[in-house]
Amino acid sequence: MFHYDETKLQEQLVELIRLAATALPKDVVQAISAAKEAEPEGSAARSVFGMLEKNIALAEKDSIPICQDTGTNIYMIKIPEGISMRKITKVIHAATAEAVDRSYLRPNAVDSLTGKNSGNNLGEGQPYIHFDEWDDDAVEFRLMLKGGGCENVSTQYKLPDTDLKAGRDLDGVYKVIVDAVNQAQGLGCAPGILGIGIGGDRASSHLAAKEQLFRKLPDTNPNPELAELETRLVADLNTLGVGPMGFGGNTTVLGAKIGSLHRLPASFFVSISYMCWAYRRHSMLLTSSGEVSYE
Numbered sequence: 001m002f003h004y005d006e007t008k009l010q011e012q013l014v015e016l017i018r019l020a021a022t023a024l025p026k027d028v029v030q031a032i033s034a035a036k037e038a039e040p041e042g043s044a045a046r047s048v049f050g051m052l053e054k055n056i057a058l059a060e061k062d063s064i065p066i067c068q069d070t071g072t073n074i075y076m077i078k079i080p081e082g083i084s085m086r087k088i089t090k091v092i093h094a095a096t097a098e099a100v101d102r103s104y105l106r107p108n109a110v111d112s113l114t115g116k117n118s119g120n121n122l123g124e125g126q127p128y129i130h131f132d133e134w135d136d137d138a139v140e141f142r143l144m145l146k147g148g149g150c151e152n153v154s155t156q157y158k159l160p161d162t163d164l165k166a167g168r169d170l171d172g173v174y175k176v177i178v179d180a181v182n183q184a185q186g187l188g189c190a191p192g193i194l195g196i197g198i199g200g201d202r203a204s205s206h207l208a209a210k211e212q213l214f215r216k217l218p219d220t221n222p223n224p225e226l227a228e229l230e231t232r233l234v235a236d237l238n239t240l241g242v243g244p245m246g247f248g249g250n251t252t253v254l255g256a257k258i259g260s261l262h263r264l265p266a267s268f269f270v271s272i273s274y275m276c277w278a279y280r281r282h283s284m285l286l287t288s289s290g291e292v293s294y295e
Helices: 006-022 026-037 044-062 085-101 148-152 170-184 202-212 224-237
Strands: 072-079 128-133 138-146 155-158 192-198 253-260 269-275 280-287 292-294
Touching: 006 044, 006 085, 006 138, 006 280, 006 292, 026 044, 026 253, 072 085, 085 128, 148 269, 155 170, 155 202, 170 192, 170 224, 170 253, 170 269, 192 202, 202 253, 202 269, 224 253
Parallel strands: 072 128, 192 253
Antiparallel strands: 072 138, 138 280, 155 269, 192 269, 280 292
C-alpha cells in the first residue's frame, strides 16, 4: 500500500504551485529566446520578446507570478491502485488556499451565479483535477495554470464547416486551426501554443486538447500523420504575421500539439485549446519511499 504524509504533501504541492506560477519550463524559455533571435533588430516583435524575457527572469528570481492572472489550476494526476482520490483532492485544496496566502496564486474562483469571489481560489470545479490509475508505485502530479485571456480564444469546430470548406479529414482539421489562430490575432497573449483534440464528444475533445498542452515543445508526435501536421501548422501559422501580442512578426505560435479520439459517426469535433506565451506547467513525482522530484 502506498503511504504518504498529508502535511508534507501539502507543502510539496505548494512548491509545485510556486514553480508553475513563477518559473517557466526550460523548453518554453528556450523557445521564446529563439523566437526573439528570429526577429529583426529594432523591430517591435523583438522588443516584445525582450520584455517577455525580462518578465520571466524577474518572476523566477523573486518568486512572483509571471502573470497577474494565475489562471485555472488544471491537475492531471496518475495514482497507483489503492490511493484515495478524495484524500488527494483534499490536500490539493489545502495547498491551493495556502498558495493564495503566499501570493503565488491570485484568488480567481468566482461563483458564476452570484459573482462572489471565494477568496482562496477554491470553488465548484476549481481547481480542476483529473485522475488516472497506473502501475507505477508513485504519484505523478502534473499542473498547468491556464489564464482567462488564452482560454477565451480557445474554441471548437464541428466538421464539415462549409464556410471554411473544411471537410472531415486532416485537411479540414488544418483549415479550422488556421482560422482559429487568425481569428485570435494578438488576443490570448501571443505567441500561442496550441493543444488540439480531434474527435470525441464536445467535452472529451476539449479535455484531449488541454492534455496535449502537457507535452514538451521539442517532442515529436508518435503518429507520423499528426507529427507532419504539427510541423506544417507551426510553419504556416508563423507566416500569418500576427506576431507577439499582435505587434506583427515572424512568430505567432511556439508550437502545436495534436491528439485524436474515436468519435461517433455523426460527429466530428476539432477543439483548440490556446495557451499564452506564459506557458505555465510543471510536474512533481512522489515515490513510495517519500522522495520528491520536480520537472
